[in-house]
Amino acid sequence: KKGYVMRKCCYEANAKRTPFHKRGWKMFYCTLRDLVLYLHKDENGFRRNQIGGDNLHNAIRIHHALATKATDYTKKQYVFRLQTADQAEYLFQTSDSKELQSWIDTINFV
Numbered sequence: 001k002k003g004y005v006m007r008k009c010c011y012e013a014n015a016k017r018t019p020f021h022k023r024g025w026k027m028f029y030c031t032l033r034d035l036v037l038y039l040h041k042d043e044n045g046f047r048r049n050q051i052g053g054d055n056l057h058n059a060i061r062i063h064h065a066l067a068t069k070a071t072d073y074t075k076k077q078y079v080f081r082l083q084t085a086d087q088a089e090y091l092f093q094t095s096d097s098k099e100l101q102s103w104i105d106t107i108n109f110v
């Protein structure tokens with residue numbers, strides 16, 4: 001699965017709260033492959049990474065991760081929460097309810 005999403009970091013690994021200056025929403029072209037969610041700057045970034053090898057800096061391992069609708073987050077629509085095995089936590093905003101469910105299912109059932 002591939003597509004543009006907005007992402008906000010809430011907790012880094014080991015449930016360490018993300019500092020204020022890094023808590024903003026940011027757009028990424030997101031792709032999922034081999035249990036890793038890659039966050040590219042845009043589609044060109046995705047193509048470059050395919051040729052030059054993946055940029056592991058902006059990668060989230062989703063093995064034993066859980067995606068759930070962020071019903072408690074009311075500032076934006078179509079947002080899901082991703083909790084990783086290493087206890088990091090992110091919010092992702094998708095474009096509509098169909099995309100929201102599709103990302104959640106893809107992450108949880110790969």
Ligand code: I3P
Pocket residue numbers: 020021022023024025075
């Ligand atoms: C953050 C930015 C986020 C906001 C976050 C701010 O500031 O305004 O949009 O999250 O609030 O810290 P900055 O751009 O300077 O990083 P929300 O959109 O969810 O309010 P937070 O610290 O309460 O997470």
